[in-house]
Amino acid sequence: MSLDWITPADRLRTLPPYVFARLDELKARAREQGLDLIDLGMGNPDGATPQPVVDAAKIALQDPANHGYPPFEGTASFRRAITNWYHRRYSVDLDPEAEALPLLGSKEGLTHLALAYINPGDLVLVPSPAYPAHFRGPLIAGARIHSLILKPENHWLIDVSAIPEAIAREAKILYFNYPSNPTAATAPREFFEEIVAFARHYEIILVHDLCYAELAFDGYQPTSLLEIPGAKEIGVEFHTLSKTYNMAGWRVGFVVGNRHIIQGLRTLKTNLDYGIFSALQSAAEKALQLPDVYLHEVQARYRTRRDFLIQGLGELGWSIPKTEATMYLWVPCPPGVGSTDFALSVLQQTGVVVTPGNAFGSGGEGYVRISLIAECDRLGEALQRFKQANICFQPQPVATSSD
């Protein structure tokens, strides 16, 4: 029997091709050939979840009260832990009943927010490059995307003044993310003030993804959208426990901010899922209450790797400015080489996996993203292989992209 009639809905067919797929295929082939892969391609933290969090989960697992359906909107206790953490961290007060909602990881919420707010044909502003959920969520909802192309000469910040008036008037939502995946760019407080003023003027819902809230170095403190006066009237901010606490597999995140925006997401989610296993919410509470010394350890780990890799790449002729946050380096390809070709050739010649920048949208063309998710001995091995293979890291003027 022919199965031609089993066709996915248009909302799946409109998604751009998955750039990681070809890379995955080549990775599998390289592994079959016995090549020792060094995978710096994913955003998957390599460390263990802190022991106090694991211990809290074990205790919570033994409690039958946690074995039934969790409350839709998350446990009252986890919501309070979120708003307490938020107050401690940013001195902003939030109502745990209405201004905080636990999520099955922030990716889930970022995507579902689009389904909750976008009608087919609605216009959504999304930077390029961006974390894929920021444009794939709206595309699934049927949005028209207006890409805000980010440029190195603007330090990868959105240039609000370059958005045409007609586009700004029509836009319904703007997604953004600083410290940024993939560019590792950070945004000063004035940038947040500017974007809040823009969104208020044009009545656009602001969606900020602050998943690298704590992965910042050398004293740099990322700004929260909700620290900006007036932001809570038009915006929400997504957080995750995946990165800071090495909890990517647990699937715990949350959204905070405007109660009406959160209410729409909650209504959608009560029709889709039952929320997070209560025992995990109890463990997640513990994570948010960990003493700062834990944060300092995580930060030191990524900072050491950052310094090691930037120095090593510098010795190969590749000058990369020091990043203030995230677990990534955003690195220009050799002049005239596209990001997919470059990532594939690095993989074939050295067994080192890096992510082509165009996986994050056309604005990422000409760059690759390297994740700091291996210890320095493995990063050193990667550098050694780059050197041996004579991977062309020509010094080139900053602020040039090959496309």
Ligand SMILES: *Cc1c(COP(=O)(O)O)cnc(C)c1O
């Ligand atoms: C890793 C990452 C996420 C995903 O977080 P989860 O909570 O694990 O779904 C969201 N946004 C950005 C920018 C990320 O890099």
